[in-house]
Amino acid sequence: MRVYKNVRAFTLVELITVISVIGILTAILAPFVGKAIDKAHKLRASKNLQQIAMAYASFSLKSSSKELNLCKTANEWAGVMAKHDILSSASIFILGDDYLSEQNTHDTPKSIGSKKDGIWHMNEGFRDYPLSVVVITGVSSHAPADTTPIAYTRGLDNGSGVWRKSDGNSGGVYGEDGGFIVFLDGHVEFFENLVDPENKLVNFYTGERTSKISEAVNHGARALSWLGIEWTAE
Secondary structure (H helix, E strand, O other): OOOOOOOOOOOHHHHHHHHHHHHHHHHHHHHHHHHHHHHHHHHHHHHHHHHHHHHHHHHHHHOOOHHHHOOOOHHHHHHHHHHOOOOOEHHHOOOOOOHHHHHOOOOOOOEOEEEEOOEEEEOHHHHOOOOOEEEEEOOOOOOOOOOOEEEEEOOEOOOOOOEOOOOOOOOOOOHHHOEEEEEOOOOEEEEOOOOOHHHOEEOOOOOOEEOOHHHHOOOOOEEEEOOEEEEEOO
16 A cells, blocks of 8 residues: 655644635725726616617618607617617616616516517517616707717606615616716716716706706607606706
8 A cells, every 4th residue: 555655734724824815815806896897887888878879860860750759668769769670689778787677576678679570569578677778859850969968877866966876666777876878979978966067968058057957958858767758858
């Protein structure tokens, strides 16, 4: 029988030391990992909003906005885009870090709808799904592209100019930390609020700064969430 000599195992003290070092490194690196994940999620969200703006621009060149203006929810608005083969993926309107998506017990829809026998049908799973995005319809064709919003992440209170906490059916996707707004020209910005002077939007008619997103669009434009009409610009 072969006998091995000088075989040395870890002592209890050494094991505890190694585990302690791993614990310290984990504690140091965890915040950086969390920030990296959050940054990746927000980058994806901004890309989604950008696609919505680009889709709206494409739709405006091909079709009349009348069909969009008749929509009563953001889900219907997305359905019109899908019907005209502009957008098809439901994930564009559903952000992965949205608490409503995480709480929803139904399967997340993959598509907005599809055509069967030449007739377009909305995916029933998408029809009433809590979307992360609020879209603005009825925007003037003469609106300045760089200052006119076309969509934003859910939860922005039009009266106060701040995003609501992540609670209930209309809370902020990012809570009171803020949210994204995408403009007609496709550029996307993250706003902590619309109250601070440097964060305010541009009034559609006066050119002055405003904390109300409804004042950044023309009269009659409406904001549509998954629950219905959030506000109408007056």
